[in-house]
Amino acid sequence: MSRRRTETDDGGRRLGRRQWLSMLGLGGATALAGCSGDDGGDGGSGGSGGGGNVEIGDFPRFGVGDLYGRDVARDLARQAFDRSEYEYGFDGDAMVTPDGEQVELGIIHVAGAETNQLTAEFIAHELGDNLGISVSVDAMNPTQFRNDYWLGENAEGGTDTVNGEEVEWSNPNPNNPGPRSVTSSEAWDMSVVYGLNTYPLNPLTNEVFFDGADAQYNPTGYYPQFDATGLFEEARRATSRDGLRRAFVEIFENLAREQPYIMLLFSADLVGYNPDLVGPIENFSNGWDFGRWHFDEPTVSGSYDTVTTSGFSTLNPLYNTENSAGNAIGRALDQGYTFDENQDFFPLLYDMSSEDGEVWTFEIRENLRFSEPYGRVTAEDFVYVIRELHKSDWANTYAASNWEGVEVEQTGEFEFRATLSTPSLLWPESYDPLLFPIPRGLVEPYVEEQDAEGLQQDEELLELQFAGNLGAFELDEWERGSGVQYTRNDEYYLRDIDEGPDLFSEAPLFEAATISVVEEQASRLGALETGEADATGIPPEQFESYTESDGVTTRQIPTPYNSILSVNQRDNGWNAGPGNLFRHVPFRQALAAAISKDELIAGVYRDLANPHFTWQPRWSEFYPGDG
Amino acid sequence: MGFGRYVVARTLWAAAVSLIITTITFLLLAAAPNPQVQEAATQAALQGGDPAEAAERARELRGLDEPLYVRYADFVRGVYTLDWGWAESRSQPVTEALAQGLYYTAQYSVPWTILTVLIGPLVGVYSAANMYSWKDHAATGFAFFGYAIPNFFFGIILLLIFGVWLEAIPIVYNTDVPVFSVRNAVQLAVPVFVLVTGSIGAIMRVSRNESAEFQNADFMKTAKAKGVSPLRAYAYHVMRPTLVPLSTTLVGQLLALFLGSSLLVEVVFGIPGIGRVTYDALIAQDTNLVLGSTLAFTFVAVVGNLLEDIVFTVLDPRISYDDR
Numbered sequence A: 001m002s003r004r005r006t007e008t009d010d011g012g013r014r015l016g017r018r019q020w021l022s023m024l025g026l027g028g029a030t031a032l033a034g035c036s037g038d039d040g041g042d043g044g045s046g047g048s049g050g051g052g053n054v055e056i057g058d059f060p061r062f063g064v065g066d067l068y069g070r071d072v073a074r075d076l077a078r079q080a081f082d083r084s085e086y087e088y089g090f091d092g093d094a095m096v097t098p099d100g101e102q103v104e105l106g107i108i109h110v111a112g113a114e115t116n117q118l119t120a121e122f123i124a125h126e127l128g129d130n131l132g133i134s135v136s137v138d139a140m141n142p143t144q145f146r147n148d149y150w151l152g153e154n155a156e157g158g159t160d161t162v163n164g165e166e167v168e169w170s171n172p173n174p175n176n177p178g179p180r181s182v183t184s185s186e187a188w189d190m191s192v193v194y195g196l197n198t199y200p201l202n203p204l205t206n207e208v209f210f211d212g213a214d215a216q217y218n219p220t221g222y223y224p225q226f227d228a229t230g231l232f233e234e235a236r237r238a239t240s241r242d243g244l245r246r247a248f249v250e251i252f253e254n255l256a257r258e259q260p261y262i263m264l265l266f267s268a269d270l271v272g273y274n275p276d277l278v279g280p281i282e283n284f285s286n287g288w289d290f291g292r293w294h295f296d297e298p299t300v301s302g303s304y305d306t307v308t309t310s311g312f313s314t315l316n317p318l319y320n321t322e323n324s325a326g327n328a329i330g331r332a333l334d335q336g337y338t339f340d341e342n343q344d345f346f347p348l349l350y351d352m353s354s355e356d357g358e359v360w361t362f363e364i365r366e367n368l369r370f371s372e373p374y375g376r377v378t379a380e381d382f383v384y385v386i387r388e389l390h391k392s393d394w395a396n397t398y399a400a401s402n403w404e405g406v407e408v409e410q411t412g413e414f415e416f417r418a419t420l421s422t423p424s425l426l427w428p429e430s431y432d433p434l435l436f437p438i439p440r441g442l443v444e445p446y447v448e449e450q451d452a453e454g455l456q457q458d459e460e461l462l463e464l465q466f467a468g469n470l471g472a473f474e475l476d477e478w479e480r481g482s483g484v485q486y487t488r489n490d491e492y493y494l495r496d497i498d499e500g501p502d503l504f505s506e507a508p509l510f511e512a513a514t515i516s517v518v519e520e521q522a523s524r525l526g527a528l529e530t531g532e533a534d535a536t537g538i539p540p541e542q543f544e545s546y547t548e549s550d551g552v553t554t555r556q557i558p559t560p561y562n563s564i565l566s567v568n569q570r571d572n573g574w575n576a577g578p579g580n581l582f583r584h585v586p587f588r589q590a591l592a593a594a595i596s597k598d599e600l601i602a603g604v605y606r607d608l609a610n611p612h613f614t615w616q617p618r619w620s621e622f623y624p625g626d627g
Numbered sequence B: 001m002g003f004g005r006y007v008v009a010r011t012l013w014a015a016a017v018s019l020i021i022t023t024i025t026f027l028l029l030a031a032a033p034n035p036q037v038q039e040a041a042t043q044a045a046l047q048g049g050d051p052a053e054a055a056e057r058a059r060e061l062r063g064l065d066e067p068l069y070v071r072y073a074d075f076v077r078g079v080y081t082l083d084w085g086w087a088e089s090r091s092q093p094v095t096e097a098l099a100q101g102l103y104y105t106a107q108y109s110v111p112w113t114i115l116t117v118l119i120g121p122l123v124g125v126y127s128a129a130n131m132y133s134w135k136d137h138a139a140t141g142f143a144f145f146g147y148a149i150p151n152f153f154f155g156i157i158l159l160l161i162f163g164v165w166l167e168a169i170p171i172v173y174n175t176d177v178p179v180f181s182v183r184n185a186v187q188l189a190v191p192v193f194v195l196v197t198g199s200i201g202a203i204m205r206v207s208r209n210e211s212a213e214f215q216n217a218d219f220m221k222t223a224k225a226k227g228v229s230p231l232r233a234y235a236y237h238v239m240r241p242t243l244v245p246l247s248t249t250l251v252g253q254l255l256a257l258f259l260g261s262s263l264l265v266e267v268v269f270g271i272p273g274i275g276r277v278t279y280d281a282l283i284a285q286d287t288n289l290v291l292g293s294t295l296a297f298t299f300v301a302v303v304g305n306l307l308e309d310i311v312f313t314v315l316d317p318r319i320s321y322d323d324r
Helices: A070-083 A114-131 A142-150 A203-210 A228-237 A241-258 A323-332 A379-390 A440-449 A452-457 A502-506 A521-530 A540-548 A585-594 A597-603 B003-031 B035-046 B051-061 B068-080 B094-129 B134-148 B151-165 B182-214 B218-225 B230-269 B274-283 B287-315
Strands: A021-023 A089-091 A094-096 A104-110 A134-140 A158-162 A165-169 A194-196 A262-273 A303-308 A337-339 A345-347 A350-354 A359-364 A406-412 A415-420 A473-479 A483-488 A512-517 A535-537 A553-567 A609-611
Touching: A070 A089, A070 A114, A070 A585, A104 A114, A104 A142, A114 A134, A114 A585, A114 A597, A134 A142, A203 A228, A203 A241, A228 A241, A241 A585, A262 A540, A262 A585, A262 A597, A303 A323, A303 A521, A303 A535, A323 A473, A323 A483, A323 A512, A337 A350, A345 A350, A359 A379, A379 A406, A379 A415, A379 A440, A440 A452, A521 A535, A521 B151, A521 B230, A540 A553, A553 A585, A597 A609, B003 B068, B003 B287, B094 B134, B094 B182, B094 B230, B094 B274, B094 B287, B134 B182, B151 B182, B151 B230, B182 B230, B218 B230, B230 B274, B230 B287, B274 B287
Parallel strands: A104 A134, A303 A512
Antiparallel strands: A021 A194, A089 A094, A158 A165, A194 A553, A262 A535, A262 A553, A262 A609, A337 A345, A350 A359, A359 A415, A406 A415, A473 A483, A483 A512
16 A cells, blocks of 8 residues: 555555554454544553563563573563462472472464464473473464454453553453453463564554553453553654654563563565666665666666566555555555655655644645646545545545544645644554545546445546556556556656655656566566566575575565464463463563574574564664664 | 257256256355455444444345345346456456456467367377387376376476576466467467376377277278278277267366366466466455356356267267157
8 A cells, every 4th residue: 555665475565554463374464444442541550570580671672682591581480470379380390380280381373384383383392491381382273263262252341450440341342352351262372373563653553452451452361561551642642753752662661571472573574686676675665765766777777577476356546455456556656655764754745744743734746647637636636535535434445444533624726734633743654644646526426426336446546547647657457367567657746856866857767567466486486587577575495595596686674563472361361270370471571581582583584584572673763772 | 859959958958057056056145144244244343333234234235135036036137148247356347357367268278178189089099009019108108197297286397497497488477469479379388288288198098998999890890901091090980989988078077177277277377367267256255256257167067068968969870869
């Protein structure tokens, strides 16, 4: 959806709210929309855990250096034993239950996903060595795991005491069915089936995970022991970047201490490029400046050809929700803005500004035009589409949930204003106000008839025939199942803007472009080797050999998607004995300290990943510590 | 019964079969939960709405609240007027999606079928004529190799050799080249080769064994005694009776191979044919398109059976119409 093009097999990744969940091995993402959950609260003690013999500091990095190993893990576990009402302890090497039996736990991984399985086996081994826990490893179909273990189908809500305060689950859902006593149908201890998005551009979105015990997404039953709700509120109300950073740093330091999920690592997207190609960078925003990418010399030449794993279900910009199709649309139609390699806002079609995060002014460039007969792009087009389509109850566009509670008003030919019900300095970073330009004249007949089906099937929208000078290329043909062909748009508006790299004045620097659907991985890699494709994703096991080869340039593009060990803090977790040690912060710290991140990354991930200490990648502006 | 009446009777029966299949499909579909309705309910639940109300609205929108017989009548009318709906997973009408798939599949399946039908029996008869010689063994070995090696794997190997190492064929299938052009022939050569080697094995073995029976038959001795050339003897007197049992194998088997085999080869070579259309529709849960392709294949099979029956009687005049 966004203009970021990492050009991997599955295209760039959109940090939309629809993608909280990245399922390892299945690539599935739940289609969820909207987030509420600003109620509830827990007061809380504001920072806890640690102490005793172990010095963990404000921002502990568990699993590396001093905070890795048998001694530190056992020290932390003993602190947890002290807090537990049951007498757990160590008997020689083994961790034992009050009955004197060795603690036995299970860990679930995705069946048939090798890296995931190796991760589970590595964790089992580490927990055995360092904590004396006997861990059994089980494979499971992710759909079964999701339905029977992860989700609480009978969301019933309820109340519980969290940090001394009564919390009510007033809006339970399968992802957080209620207090810890409300569980999934099957009991489980630990799992590496799911990874989650950490939202580095707009960490406010992490509210869905951590905004109190009744946050919208909390399958494992984590109760924050710090004032998460208060801090998220502080971030939401911040009026300066510094204020934002202060609130977030505190949140992320607390999460580093509390280990709501045992955080393991961030893996990278591995991409191979044509060595003649100039432009790709090893940055989350790789591709934001596609207009200046070129072969060899910075002159217009050649065709930029990529391959994708599957066909697109639609190229209608009003209805697309797929990343790969978003890339295909993006070649011929720009969106409102993007973020440069420093994650700074970069205006494309429009600039956005706000004093307080409540009232936002959109200034549209004056050199934009649709194809005939639709003429110039004006504020009227945007306002009409927002009001009549995105905010309507019948059209159900991709952006339907993004504009709830937002009032828009046209204030000039090229200017409109949006007023948020909840102010947010990070509104652009949420991607909610990111719009495609759609001509009012094109959609008006459908609006009058309230004809959603007609709108979805409209040829002009599907084939982007209205795109005028709004994209780098013109879409020539979309052959379903086989790909898309483009030719250079000689009138691309980006050439006439003042901002950005000098080379934008020639953009794009390719004569043509294609995206071909090639489902078989071996064929995609073959195409990369012979030069038929200029970019494609590379499987980790072949990354090294491609890195050594002259015919391919490899890049590791960082992602915000993590690998975590989920521990079940609900009543059907911890099936080793009485109580649930997972609920105690020092015990989760002990688990994190027992797993060597460096060895996991070297041994299982072939060094193609980065350690994960708190709920942000290191390159995030809101990462605590030295950044 | 004359030939004409026989054909008419068989055709009517084929039409009845297609209606029965359409009816069963409709009943299965009506009994199954509709994924779109479920999706609407889930969405509503997650957004804090009422799932039951959302499901009801979705049902109304899709006409699912009509009585069963009305929906059945609509469905049958739709099927026979080729109004098969909109393929959500491709954003085009179902019939257009199927036609497009078929267009690319035909480009390799036609040469594949022709070559299989020609080469299979020829190699078989040739083997029979030279039974237990090295030529027979070589032909048998080739047939077994092609039959045994999975098309999918063989395709990747050949792509690696001819595409990546020798760079003799393109790896990304190009839909832009004209159908009757050297470039198209080049890009289709390997897929066709893989498919032909995969399918001639069985035909070659059957025809070898069948024709072995006939080459010492009385009519062959007579023909030889009359001085008929070996070529004519085999082509006329051995080939024809050999083809009778093979005609079932040929038509039936090739139709069955159509979907399965073509899918794997289409995936490896990136050909956007009917196999991938169907498979992708299944994965995407695109009900209209799955239904459309199922019906299309059913109709092809029904017509194939019809043709098979007719070919049977033409090839072997001894088969009477009455007892069939």
